Amino acid sequence: MKLPPANRFILLFSLLCLTPAWSQAVFEKPQSTTLNLASPDEQFGALFEAVQLKAVFPDSKTFADCTPKFPIATILASYESARQRSDFDLKTFVTQNFTLPIKPASGYTSKAGQTAQEHITDLWSVLTRPASTGTKAGTPAGSLIALPKPYVVPGGRFGEIYYWDSYFTMLGLKASGQTALIRNMIDNFAYLIRTFGFIPNGNRTYFLGRSQPPFFSLMVNLLSEVQGRRVLVTYLPELQKEYNFWMDGRDQLTDERPAYRRVVRLEEGVYLNRYYDDKITPRPESYREDVQLAKRTKTPAILYKHIRAGAESGWDFSSRWFRDGKNLKTIHTTDFIPVDLNALLVNLEQTLAEGYRLKGDKVQAKKYTVLAQQRRDAILRYCWNAKSQFFFDYDFVAEKLSTVYSLAAVYPLFVRIATPSQAQAVAVTLEKSFLKPGGLTTTLVRTGEQWDAPNGWAPLQWLSIRGLRNYNQVQLANKVKTNWVNENLRVYKASGKMVEKYDVISTAGAKGGEYPNQDGFGWTNGVLLTLLTEK
Incomplete structure (x- = not known):
């Protein structure tokens, strides 16, 4: 049985933990030897389920982002003992055993008379997180994955980096002349690719089943506008690894098995991509919402697969993914060839072609030039509606264009x-x-x-x-x-x-x-x- 990359990494991680060289072998900066890559729902089981389903916090993401104050085994043992008492209060137990997340920029307002431009410039420092904020040596592991360089978070409830958000943040950093911070963020994404084989949705353990729209090649191109086109060669290994992630399983596809993970075979020689997630469980950060929705369906696991794929798309959620165009319970994200995803992958293929050309590898440059052209032709063939004169997602299962x-x-x-x-x-x-x-x-x-x-x-x-x-x-x-x-x-x-x-x-x-x-x-x-x- 072939495990998906996220699961393979967790297995590899478990083996490497037996060796003293682990921290240097896997991470560029020494991480905590207590780092646990399991997501909080996997770590805390019944306790996590109880906190989420009983709505201890209004936002399901709050508990997923909490940091345990004590070893996980200690907390679980305490929970099993405490819950038997008649005066047990779940919220009190949680606050005694976990540190709640701090919301970045929450409540931050502009100074009197400050222009929007001045406000945004001031916010960069408010939204910037230092390197390696996450699990620290000697402390229990929370869900935050440490990063080697400073990075900008979105704000509000989002205290971690987000993949596709970051490209648009970088546009503003470029306008502010903060090239060093752009490069730091790109270096963090390159680090995540080297570590996990892809860029997760964000630097949380509960995001290790999925990515987000692949904007890494656009980030590298943005940096090259300031630092020159040779930047593409610097990040060429990571660009290639990200491409390999999206195309994983391509060679295994047949007429009888036209889709595997994120790649779809439409006919011989025509390959396009879809959004996907390697897990079929409720999202920890939206656990209660997913479980409640699943109660309205007969196949919860299938619903979770489509919900998670919708989250990978960044459009969580939209009528784009609904079978009836109206209700979330009819979501079927993995049946679609999304026009946006495939357009981004054309850009990745074109960037790989130029990167290899700059490196002097004419064979690889030609290969990716051809692949980009093939994908472009396929998008125009499958995602363009000549009657409506508009681009749509293509439902490859139903073999028809979406009408959304x-x-x-x-x-x-x-x-x-x-x-x-x-x-x-x-x-x-x-x-x-x-x-x-x-x-x-x-x-x-x-x-x-x-x-x-x-x-x-x-x-x-x-x-x-x-x-x-x-x-x-x-x-x-x-x-x-x-x-x-x-x-x-x-x-x-x-x-x-x-x-x-x-x-x-x-x-x-x-x-x-x-x-x-x-x-x-x-x-x-x-x-x-x-x-x-x-x-």
């Missing part, structure tokens, strides 16, 4: 693989249906999920603006920019804060999702600062 209009359609424009006529058609639909007073709405339907109408998100505004500019749709790009910037500034003026997402239709405050709108906020800061300072 979403801003994922701008990715082919962003990476320059759409034809000029396709780009023009997408622009027409964006202006007619997506453009609202506060920017572009994520989809055209209201489901109560946060990645649907009426919400707008900073990364999608940026990708849309850049994609439109790539095809000389400058007037529309400027409309999107103006509406989005004005809404950001309006909310900032009223509250003194930047937030995670915005209601772009009624501009009354974003809604939906598993948690309240968060302030901070990394990618909002990065995109807004870039738009405010660009020439």
Whole structure:
């Protein structure tokens, strides 16, 4: 039986722990010998389940991020003993045995008279975490995975680095001239690739089953704009390993077995990718929500697989993934070939091709040039609807295009693989249906999920603006920019804060999702600062 990389690493880790050279062999900086890569639900079992299902904390993520004050075995023994008493109080037990997470930037507001640009610049230090914050030698292991260099977190409930968020944060760091911090963050992602074989959703043990949209090649290209194209050669090994992760199992696929993990065989010679997760259990950070939803289905494990894959997409959650286009319980994420994911992988293949060319490896450069062209052709074939004149996700199980209009359609424009006529058609639909007073709405339907109408998100505004500019749709790009910037500034003026997402239709405050709108906020800061300072 072949184990997925995350599980193989855990097995390898267990063996390496028997040797004194472990910390130097696996990590660049010595880590705690008590580091446990099991997620908190696996560590604490019945205790974790009880805390989550009894809603000891309003947000399921709180307990997943707690740090135990004592060895796990000690806490579990105490729990088994204490729970038998008639006066047992679960919340008191938790606070006695765990340290609660600190919310970065929570409650932080701007100084009197401070501009939005000044506010964002000040926030970088508030949102930056020092190197190796996580498990320390001699202390019990929490879920946070230590990183070797400083990094920026989003803010609000998110006290760890997030993969795709970080690219948009880096845009703002570039505008601020903080090249060293950009490189530190890229080095952290390179470290995660070397350690786990991929970049997890974030640096938490409970994220080790999944990644997020592969923006690492775009990060490296962003750094190369400041430090030169040879940067691609520096990170070439990690770029290659990330590509290997997404393509794992490609050679095993057949007509009878067309999909394995994240790679899908549509026909001989045509391979595209999907979002996936290697686990089929409730997400620890949304445990209660997942369990409650599973009670409404007959196949909980299948639901968990699709829910986790939806989380890997970054669009958690959206009508993009719903069979009926309305309800989360009909989610079937792994059945889709997402247009955004595959556009990003074209960029990764193109970056690999250039990296190998710069290295002098003509054979590999040619290989990845061909693969990028093959993927581009496949995206245009499977994800373009000629009748609707728009890009959609492709349901490879049902062998048909999705009918959900979403801003994922701008990715082919962003990476320059759409034809000029396709780009023009997408622009027409964006202006007619997506453009609202506060920017572009994520989809055209209201489901109560946060990645649907009426919400707008900073990364999608940026990708849309850049994609439109790539095809000389400058007037529309400027409309999107103006509406989005004005809404950001309006909310900032009223509250003194930047937030995670915005209601772009009624501009009354974003809604939906598993948690309240968060302030901070990394990618909002990065995109807004870039738009405010660009020439």
